[in-house]
Amino acid sequence: MTTGERAPVVLAAPPEVLDDDPRARDCADPLEPLLVPAALRVPAALALMRRRGLDHLVVRDGTHQPRVLSEVALLRRLAAAAGPEDHARRALESVGLIARAVPRLPADMPLPDAVAELLAADDDMAVLVHAGEPVALLTAGSVLRAIGTTRRPGTRSPR
Amino acid sequence: MRAGDIISRPVTRVAPDATVTEAAGLLVEHGYSALPVVEDGRLVGIATEADMVRARIPAGDDATAATRPAVTVGEVMTRDPVSRTPDSDVADVVGEMLDRRLRVVPIVEDGSLVGVLTRRDVLRCVAQRRLTSADVWHDRLDLADRERG
Numbered sequence: 001m002t003t004g005e006r007a008p009v010v011l012a013a014p015p016e017v018l019d020d021d022p023r024a025r026d027c028a029d030p031l032e033p034l035l036v037p038a039a040l041r042v043p044a045a046l047a048l049m050r051r052r053g054l055d056h057l058v059v060r061d062g063t064h065q066p067r068v069l070s071e072v073a074l075l076r077r078l079a080a081a082a083g084p085e086d087h088a089r090r091a092l093e094s095v096g097l098i099a100r101a102v103p104r105l106p107a108d109m110p111l112p113d114a115v116a117e118l119l120a121a122d123d124d125m126a127v128l129v130h131a132g133e134p135v136a137l138l139t140a141g142s143v144l145r146a147i148g149t150t151r152r153p154g155t156r157s158p159r
Numbered sequence: 160m161r162a163g164d165i166i167s168r169p170v171t172r173v174a175p176d177a178t179v180t181e182a183a184g185l186l187v188e189h190g191y192s193a194l195p196v197v198e199d200g201r202l203v204g205i206a207t208e209a210d211m212v213r214a215r216i217p218a219g220d221d222a223t224a225a226t227r228p229a230v231t232v233g234e235v236m237t238r239d240p241v242s243r244t245p246d247s248d249v250a251d252v253v254g255e256m257l258d259r260r261l262r263v264v265p266i267v268e269d270g271s272l273v274g275v276l277t278r279r280d281v282l283r284c285v286a287q288r289r290l291t292s293a294d295v296w297h298d299r300l301d302l303a304d305r306e307r308g
Contacts, residue, residue: 021288071209072192072208072209072212075209075212075213076208076212078212079211079212079213111285112285112286112287112288113286115282115285115286116286118282119279119282119283119286122190124278124279140278140279140282141278143281143282143285144253144256144257144278144281145257147253147281147285147290147291148250148253148254148256148257
């Protein structure tokens, strides 16, 4: 080996991607405020969503695989009741029975790539994972917020 | 970027006198979250999945509501919905979607519905790196400059 030469630094992505693309986690909602226990009942979940203006909740059941519950999924489940008695029974279910698994993506993935993964999975949300731990929820809504409300005319760029 | 460049078309639409069950079937069949409601060729409303499922949930102790037949789309839709033209800037439409919590914005030209801009259409642009927050920012600055003079 010749003297004084350094091995080239290997980047995880081309420099232009590092410069231009936000990370998925920068555009996602932190998981903590969305977390609810699997035993929470449907009416309490709906009330919580409306009180906090949330479209989704993340159901934690003691595993590292949190599942997601949307308001529409809750309403759909209630609407599918076969009659008043069935409706009353469904209204007392716990959210752990209704929540569904969603794709898991690396939290530091470039946003466009994460969105491409969502589209490929035909889903509109994903749990973002860092060091094996779920850290944030990326949804279609959070992507729109990220591109639409970061900066407004007359304000300075945050960077 | 213009809305007309990325909208979904042709548009699946529904009449206000269609039943919620019929409309819900269309949503499921096509995987949509909302349908434009059109009467005599004119956009009169938008019916979302949430509107439709809420219509099927009995309120309080109304034991007959769950089995009540034939609720129509016209009864549950949002009237006079926000719409834009094909020339509208995508960044502005995204702002409108965010401000009003819309999933779908009908695109209308000369009074006729020509397409819908959905969240999925916008996501596709983001995935293809055709739309970034910087684009939105610059478009809004340009718009503000034009408005100033």
